[in-house]
Amino acid sequence: MSDIHIRVDGVNKVFGAEGREMVALQDISLNIPRGQFTCLLGPSGCGKSTLLNAVAGFAPPSSGVIVVDGRPVTGPGPERGMVFQEYALFPWMTVEQNIRFGLEIKRVPAAVITQRVDDLLRLLSLADFRARYPKDLSGGMRQRVAIARVLALDSPILLMDEPFGALDALTRRNLQDELLRLWGEMKKTILFVTHSIEEAIYLADRIVVMTYRPGTVKRDLLVELPRPRDPADPAFNLLKRELGQLVMEEQQRHHHDELRMAAVD
Template sequence: MTTHIATHIDIKGVNKVFKTDEREVVALKDINLEIPQGQFVCLLGPSGCGKSTLLNAIAGFSLPSSGTLVADGKPVTGPGPERGMVFQEYALFPWMTVEKNVAFGLEIKGQSRAQIDATVDKLLHMLSLHDFRTRYPKDLSGGMRQRVAIARVLALDSPIMLMDEPFGALDALTRRNLQDELLRIWAELKKTIIFVTHSIEEAIYLADRIVVMTYRPGTVKRDILVDLPRLRDPSAPEFNALKRELGMLVMEEQQRHHDAEMKMAAVD
């Protein structure tokens, strides 16, 4: 007997068109995805393929021009508490300490001081931040700042986490450490995660499922389930076979991007 896993994010016929005085740019075209509860999905592709545009649509920051988005059983009409967003730029309040940054959303929700203190303390320990609770963002490394940003989203207990290249600016060692932290948190808290990346290796290391997107207009080129055991070994033959397959798909789109840029330059 198979167990049915409910669809947590339902994307049907989503299109996004940006209009300027001179022209229209079709950023997304006919995106259809069903993402079950608890799945870790990576959106992969070169710059200009609409990964962040799709993520921002799901977040409710920039709604689609047409089509429907349903998250956690509700139509997406704007930002909502069921969808937490982690940005590449950390987006921390520089005048607040680590613990104040993590507590901020809980204070806005009007939770009691005892509830806030308990949640913040738990998350600071979970993300190895307890020794830095009274520090300010300027005193932290990039990796530590991103831990604080993740803790702040986790504090709100959103069932869906949206992550826009959160480790893109970090060095390789810090990036791998945070990838492992994220996988541990995901396994423990059973969040649904949509994670934007342009790194093929990162996508394979993290994801249950990789959605490869085409260069503009952004469409779904391939939707691949990653059937590799965790924790994944980037040196394993199966890992590298998938890396080669994804590399060819992404390179095709990078070539399309290059050809389009050359064509535009020739017209100008």
């Protein structure tokens, strides 16, 4: 089995009809090793979520190829689990029913479902909330349920689209620590989209900084800080300043582009 779990090779993505085309991704190539935690970092409009959706199989590239475990991606697949910023829970189902749902669709034996759900409820500190409905949970608890539902399917790849972006700072840090713990135990390959520089440094083995439209790879770097990482550490802040400069350049390009478009209108 190859050590390269996800291969993105010369991917381009164009939206719109001829004459009014918008190039979202341009010549993206990445090799993501098995078990690596990779963050896609950049400002709004840089194509982070577009690339993630292409890897998920939701939005195929206009050209180029995405390969997972040696097989080209032609659509969604069970080896890729997706966690969205919006919790995407069924409001009429309890916490336990939400987590069980995908397993029941796959016709997993009942005893296996019960054991797996019980394990995840315990791992994610949800056992006391198993009979609650999403409306009765905080944002952080809902996101725990969303993560548990994806983990229940035991996909070797987790694709996460700003999953903690709507949460308060304390809840966000708690869930970041929870995710790192689960990643350490389960050895998943994680591709994680964020616009938070601190979050990317705190979580990732590797950070891929993307340019504002068209989205290309501006910088691809390994984070060599030891874990657990301390945001107050001078080395952490040195890297934060370096990445901040890269992202700020792209935000300024975004701002200039908006001003140009407003002048045209």
